[in-house]
Amino acid sequence: MQGLSLNTMVLNNSLFNYLLALLFLLIVYGVIKLFDRFILARMNLLIKKFSTSFAILLRKIIKKRAYPLLYILAIYLAVHQLSVVNRAARFINYILMILTVILTVLALLDLLVYSLKKYWQKRQQSYEQQKLLGATVFLIKTLVWIIAALFILDNLNIEITGLVTGLGIGGVAIAFAAQNILTDLFNYITIFFDKPFDIGDFIITGDYKGSIEHIGIKTTRIRSLSGEEIIISNTDLVNSRINNYKRMQKRRINFSFGLTYNTSLEKLKKVPQLVQEIITSLDKTEFDRAHFAEYASSSLLFQVVYYVTDSDYKLYMDIQEQINFALKEKFNQLGIEFAFPTQTIYLANQSEQILNQEVSTVENSRGEN
Structure with a gap:
């Protein structure tokens, strides 16, 4: 009986080819075991220092997604070292392709869903927001699996043009039917x-x-x-x-007041400095300017601009009230009066004109007589 050699043929393949195929499987198995024992644990501890939840996710993706993908790769390489019937080879390739797509999609969805949930957790979640998260995840998963299914069908040499066209027409019809609802949702x-x-x-x-x-x-x-x-x-x-208004970092305030026309020039010149001292003495205020602006119809008009370094409207009103009280107090001390709408009627001049008119009328009457 002739001894076995590496060139011995068994089922149309040499023993060397069988050993080579087995070698690919053993190498991948060994790499996975070494990585799992010496690297994964240390990597897991390192990532846990930053995020425990992400470390759990990464471990799940590696063990349940990446390891099977490596085994699929090893089987693919092993099969290609052997002479297999064409139909069997195509069947094996299709199965491996489908499994690869499924595992890749699962890994991508794991990362995407994790990212969405972490983003949601940073915000205060209401019941509607939790429902929206579930609906968003469902829509994303559905869309991704539809794309994956179309990819698989296309690689199986199945004509998908009609299917894609049908999905497009159906999607347009659904979009038109639920246009208002989808608009509000988006x-x-x-x-x-x-x-x-x-x-x-x-x-x-x-x-x-x-x-x-x-x-x-x-x-x-x-x-x-x-x-x-x-x-x-x-x-x-x-x-x-x-x-x-809540996101307003500071509020710009512009207000004005008028003084009576009989206010002396010396007192007028003191007013801007007095206003500045009052505003700067208050917390959460920034003084900008105070000027004697114009000669108004019934007052000497001053304009004041300052900032409240807070967006709270009530705080602004409290500060403005304190300014108004302080202005009233200081002006009373200085003998300065606030102006109000007035109208001066010079009765003496009008009486004299009327008297002159009456005298002229009497003289004219005498002349006619």
């Missing part, structure tokens, strides 16, 4: 990610103003200053201009 997503306002912010949009109480999937609710609830669709909000 605008809610825009509000959620762009963050033009948050709950509690005081905003003005068009003719409406108030504090944000609730941001829903379809509408946003605003509590107006007079107390009623204003419900505005998200589409209207996204398409309108919004003044968000």
